[in-house]
Amino acid sequence: MGVPFDFAPERPEHIDAILNGLDRYNPETTQVFQDYVTEQCETKTYDCYANLALLKLRNAVLTVMRLCSYQFNPHLTKDETITNILVKSLTVFPSPDFSLALHLLPPHILTPASASSALPAAGDAPLSEAVQKLNVLNNLLAQASYAAFWSTLDSDDLYADLIADVAGFEELIRIRIALTISQSVREIERAVLESWLGLQGETFDKFVNGVCGWEIEGTVVKVPLNKENEAKGTIVRENVKMEQFSRVIRRAYEQPA
Amino acid sequence: MSAFQNGGAPARAIDDESDVEEEALVADYREQVQYEGMEELEPVTSMSMAQQTDDIQSRLAAAAQPLDFSAPLEVKFASYDNYCSLFHFILNSDGPVDLEPPSYYWAWDVIDEFIYQFNSFCSYRNRVARQGANEEEIQILREAPNTWGCYSVLNVLYSLIQRSQINEQLAAMKRNEEPMAVAGDYGSKSLYRMLGYFSIIGLLRVHCLLGDFSLALKTLDDIELNKKAMFARVMAAHFTTYYYVGFSYMMMRRYADAIRMFSHILIYVSRTKNFQKNAQYDSISKKNDQMYALIAICVAFHPTRLDDTIHTALREKYGDQLLKLQRGGPESLPIFEELFKSSCPKFISPTPPDFDNPELNVDPLDHHLAIFMDEVKTNMWSPTVKSYLRLYTTMDLKKLAGFLEVEPEKLRGWLLVNKQRSRQIRWTDNGLLDGEVVNSNDLDYAMQGDLIHISEAKVGRKLVDWYLRNLARTY
Numbered sequence: 001m002g003v004p005f006d007f008a009p010e011r012p013e014h015i016d017a018i019l020n021g022l023d024r025y026n027p028e029t030t031q032v033f034q035d036y037v038t039e040q041c042e043t044k045t046y047d048c049y050a051n052l053a054l055l056k057l058r059n060a061v062l063t064v065m066r067l068c069s070y071q072f073n074p075h076l077t078k079d080e081t082i083t084n085i086l087v088k089s090l091t092v093f094p095s096p097d098f099s100l101a102l103h104l105l106p107p108h109i110l111t112p113a114s115a116s117s118a119l120p121a122a123g124d125a126p127l128s129e130a131v132q133k134l135n136v137l138n139n140l141l142a143q144a145s146y147a148a149f150w151s152t153l154d155s156d157d158l159y160a161d162l163i164a165d166v167a168g169f170e171e172l173i174r175i176r177i178a179l180t181i182s183q184s185v186r187e188i189e190r191a192v193l194e195s196w197l198g199l200q201g202e203t204f205d206k207f208v209n210g211v212c213g214w215e216i217e218g219t220v221v222k223v224p225l226n227k228e229n230e231a232k233g234t235i236v237r238e239n240v241k242m243e244q245f246s247r248v249i250r251r252a253y254e255q256p257a
Numbered sequence: 258m259s260a261f262q263n264g265g266a267p268a269r270a271i272d273d274e275s276d277v278e279e280e281a282l283v284a285d286y287r288e289q290v291q292y293e294g295m296e297e298l299e300p301v302t303s304m305s306m307a308q309q310t311d312d313i314q315s316r317l318a319a320a321a322q323p324l325d326f327s328a329p330l331e332v333k334f335a336s337y338d339n340y341c342s343l344f345h346f347i348l349n350s351d352g353p354v355d356l357e358p359p360s361y362y363w364a365w366d367v368i369d370e371f372i373y374q375f376n377s378f379c380s381y382r383n384r385v386a387r388q389g390a391n392e393e394e395i396q397i398l399r400e401a402p403n404t405w406g407c408y409s410v411l412n413v414l415y416s417l418i419q420r421s422q423i424n425e426q427l428a429a430m431k432r433n434e435e436p437m438a439v440a441g442d443y444g445s446k447s448l449y450r451m452l453g454y455f456s457i458i459g460l461l462r463v464h465c466l467l468g469d470f471s472l473a474l475k476t477l478d479d480i481e482l483n484k485k486a487m488f489a490r491v492m493a494a495h496f497t498t499y500y501y502v503g504f505s506y507m508m509m510r511r512y513a514d515a516i517r518m519f520s521h522i523l524i525y526v527s528r529t530k531n532f533q534k535n536a537q538y539d540s541i542s543k544k545n546d547q548m549y550a551l552i553a554i555c556v557a558f559h560p561t562r563l564d565d566t567i568h569t570a571l572r573e574k575y576g577d578q579l580l581k582l583q584r585g586g587p588e589s590l591p592i593f594e595e596l597f598k599s600s601c602p603k604f605i606s607p608t609p610p611d612f613d614n615p616e617l618n619v620d621p622l623d624h625h626l627a628i629f630m631d632e633v634k635t636n637m638w639s640p641t642v643k644s645y646l647r648l649y650t651t652m653d654l655k656k657l658a659g660f661l662e663v664e665p666e667k668l669r670g671w672l673l674v675n676k677q678r679s680r681q682i683r684w685t686d687n688g689l690l691d692g693e694v695v696n697s698n699d700l701d702y703a704m705q706g707d708l709i710h711i712s713e714a715k716v717g718r719k720l721v722d723w724y725l726r727n728l729a730r731t732y
Contacts, residue, residue, distance in 0.1 A: 005509075005690040006475055022415055025408065049471065056469055059607035060408060094677045096510045099628050103468035103508070107606050107624035108617045135631070142635045144673035147666070184676040186705040192669070220706065228676075231703040233712035238719050248728055 008047035012036075015050055024053050027061045034081045041084055041166045048097045051085045055104040058082065062106070079127045084165050086134045091172040093141045094180065098134075105131065130162055146177050150198030174198070178212045183228040190219045316343055318359050321366035324374055330397055333378055337404050340371055344413050347452070348420055353443045364451035365491045368459040371413070376466060378405040379605040386610030387618040399612050407607060411463060414456040420444075421453025427479035454487055458494055461501050466605045468625055470505040474689040477502065482689070492529070493541070496522055500544055502689065504602065507551060508625075510632065512559035513683045513697055519548045519555070520567050527566055547600035549574050554596055557582035557589070558636060559681065559697055585640035593633045597626055639675040642668075643700055646711050654707040665707075672704065 015036055023029050033054040040046055082105070089097035102110070109131050133156070140149040153159050163169040174197050181188070181196065194204055208214050208221060215222045223229060320343055324336055347354055358364055382405075385394050403409065418424060422444035426436035443449040457476060464473035480486060482502070488494040503518035526545055552567065553575045560583070563571065571579060581592045604621035611617050645657060658665040679698030684691060702711045 004688060004692075005471055006688075022419075025411065049475075052469065052471060056467075056472070056607070059467075062608045063406070063408065096508075096632075099632065100471060100509065102628050103470065103625060104607070106608055106617075107619040107621040110624060110627050111616075111619055139631055139635070142631070142674070144670035144677070146670075180673055180677055183680075184673055184703055186703050186710075188704065189706065192666075229703040231701040231710050231712045233701075234714045235717055236714055237717045238721060240721050244721060244725060248725065 006049040008045075008049065010043075010045045011047050011050060015047075019050060019053055025057065025060050027057070027064060030054070030057055030061060033057060034078060037081050037084055037088075038165070040088060044168050044172065046088055046092060048089065048092070048095075048100070051088065052100060052104060054081065055085065055101055059104070059106070079130070080165065082127060083130050083134065083162050086131065087163050087166045087169065090134070090138055090141065091166070091169065091176065093138070093173075093176055098138045102131070102135065110135065130158065133158060134162065141173075141176075144180070146197070147195040149173075150195075153198075170198070174207065175211065182212070182223050182226060185223050186225065186229050187223065188221050190216065190221055193221050313346075313356060314359060317356070317363065317367075321359075321363050321370055323370055330394060333374065333381075334401065334404055336374060337378075340374075340413075341409075344417075347448070348416050353446050353449060355446075356448050358448050358451060361451075362491045362493075364448070365455045365458075365488075365494045368414075368452065368455040369493065369497070372410070372459050372462055375405050375407075375410045375463075376603055376605060379407070380603050383606055383610050383618055383620065386612050387615055387620065389612075389615040395612055398610075402609055406609070407463075407467070407605065411460075414460045414463065417449075417452045417456040418460070421449040421456075423450060423453030423457065424479045426450070427454075431479070431481065455494060458488055458498050461505075462497065462602075463605075465501045465505050466602055467607050468604060468621070470508040471690065473501065473505045474509075478688045496526070496541060496544060500548060501602070503548065503551065506689075507555055508629070510558075510678075511682055511684075511692070512555040513561065513681055513695075514692070516552060516555045516559070516561060516563070517684075519552045520564050523548055523552075523567055523570070524564060527570070546574060550578075550596040550600040553579045553582055554593060557585075557593075557640075558678070561697070583640060585637045587637065589637060590630070590633065594626065594630060597629055598622065601625070635674060636678055638671045639678065642671050642675055643698075646700055646702060646709070647713070649709075650711050652709045652711065654704065654709055657709070669704070672702070672709070676702070 014032070018024055018029050018032065033050065036047070036050060037054065040051075086098060086101055089095075089101050109128050111128075112132075136152060137149060137159075140146075140152060153163075166172075177196060181193070193208070194200055197204065197207065199207055205216060208216055212223075214224070316339070320340065324332070328336075382398050385391055385398060389395065420443045422439055422441045425439040426444055429436045429439050437445055440450070444453065457480060460476045461473050464470075464476060477498075480488070482498075483489075488498050499518050499522035503515045503522075506512075506515035506518060523545065526541065549567075549571050552563070552571060556563065556571075556579070575596070578592050578596060582589050582596075601622065604625055606618070606621045641661065645660060646652065654668060655665050658668045661668065663671075675698075679696055680694050681697045682692040683695045683697070685693055699714045699716065700711065701714065702709050704710075
């Protein structure tokens with residue numbers, strides 16, 4: 001733990017250079033960032049700080065487009081990259097990354113579809129719809145409604161399209177869910193865990209035994225004890241340092257009574 | 258004030274003793290306030306300079322003057338042009354411009370006013386586009402899309418920072434090296450150094466206004482937030498910095514850090530308020546109230562013991578609201594909304610308005626509020642759950658679900674959420690974005706099937722602080 005927010009172990013040098021310079025606002029670097037997002041999707045790596053920079057860059061590009069009345073290379077604002085970034089940030093829940101990305105999208109993106117779909121001219125309607133769909137998923141994950149998350153994911157073909165680019169999306173989410181479960185659970189009924197992980201039968205056994213390293217005993221799954229699910233009572237005592245008294249002690253020497 | 262111009266490390270022989278430091282700072286501030294009226298009497302260093310410099314001096318002074326909020330569009334346009342030509346002159350002349358800033362807080366005033374005008378212009382333009390009523394103004398704004406553009410403003414701030422090598426200078430100071438060695442031709446002049454320095458604070462603010470909270474905090478990487486920092490010498494800068502840092506932390510769900518920031522500055526203000534009598538105090542007292550509201554929000558997310566001064570003032574100002582926030586549930590939602598709306602910065606839309614589709618020009622405040630409220634809703638049952646768990650050491654999940662009149666499945670979710678949210682990143686050292694995950698909850702639990710095991714972390718009484726404070730008072 002204790003990794004700074006802007007740190008990503010796999011970040012290549014050229015991306016680092018862009019992030020630390022003014023090129024992070026240069027529309028010409030869009031392609032570089034887009035390739036980097038694609039790479040993250042393929043290799044299951046993740047770099048939130050760089051992805052947020054791309055969302056910001058997109059706003060710069062949109063601004064330029066508006067100023068030049070749309071005579072700008074439209075591939076620079078590829079919607080897939082935006083949704084890929086959002087899908088990627090789902091895989092690191094419960095961190096605030098998804099919300100941070102949402103904050104950087106244009107303000108109208110979350111207004112209900114009925115208002116924006118009536119305006120095909122706006123061009124953003126499909127993106128707006130996709131973002132709102134992903135936001136539903138994000139809220140389900142945040143509220144730990146995992147069973148509802150899996151059924152929602154299956155309920156609409158659009159979701160399948162949205163997550164198609166992100167390699168191992170379901171696996172990554174399952175690992176995250178398992179992680180949050182291991183924080184608060186020592187034992188859990190098999191049926192409940194099945195619904196939370198969206199897995200049944202043999203694949204369930206394989207995931208729980210193999211990936212999580214948990215034990216299945218009949219209808220109960222046992223999670224080994226860890227620091228988080230121990231729930232041990234403690235008494236926090238005050239830690240007193242000599243330095244805290246230095247002023248008092250010095251006073252004693254400064255002003256002899 | 259010379260200490261400030263020598264690089265911000267006052268040559269006072271004091272150790273890292275915050276109380277002594279704070280007193281010195283307070284005394285220093287008192288001095289500033291008292292001498293403010295005598296500004297004109299001070300001999301101007303550029304007496305011997307040519308007439309042209311006088312003209313520049315008056316432009317420098319004008320740039321720091323607040324613009325009337327209700328000024329007509331033409332005046333706002335003209336003001337933008339003035340800033341552009343002034344910054345162009347400062348940044349793009351042959352070599353560094355040989356000018357002394359009119360006063361040591363001038364640089365802050367200029368950057369502050371520049372961003373304030375940018376901010377209010379953007380809000381105004383967005384409103385005009387949204388309402389779509391005033392054809393005449395729409396036409397004017399449509400024809401001048403570059404005026405007060407977001408990227409021109411960012412460009413100015415970044416350029417001032419780069420020209421002055423201020424980040425390099427600050428980094429050198431952090432390593433206890435001589436900043437002048439890396440300052441370069443521009444950065445060694447106080448005009449550039451001060452403009453550069455306050456541009457960093459300005460950048461923090463603009464990023465936050467645009468909704469980029471992580472970059473806002475990242476911007477301050479080279480500035481150490483302590484009472485010796487340069488910004489601490491200008492009250493308004495000190496205040497603004499902590500407000501935006503605290504707000505950014507809050508939006509990154511780092512409530513403990515946000516509370517620490519707000520508390521720090523509010524305590525400082527409460528210590529200095531007796532000798533703040535000028536107009537500046539009005540704006541400070543408004544922001545002051547906003548920060549108390551934000552503390553109330555943060556405390557609701559992250560119950561913690563506050564400093565006594567803060568706690569008393571908070572109860573006075575927002576007692577009822579705080580109670581409702583802390584109780585959680587759907588009744589708390591309108592309060593969260595109300596407090597957020599009244600105390601957030603005036604957000605700016607990152608893209609210029611679309612005059613052809615007024616429906617698309619949503620108020621950026623609504624956007625950020627909606628995202629924030631999702632987080633509030635995720636958390637709103639935590640207080641309820643905790644209030645029950647506190648009463649037991651073991652509890653049956655189905656029984657508790659019965660008490661709460663919810664589905665057991667739902668309760669399991671609440672328990673998981675509360676546990677996740679009690680794991681927070683908290684700053685320990687280095688940059689503002691750094692931190693370690695700590696358990697911020699005094700209540701811990703684990704589920705064994707349907708049985709919830711509950712344990713409490715009891716905090717022993719903290720006596721040292723109380724003891725020292727009383728000792729300092731009497732002795």
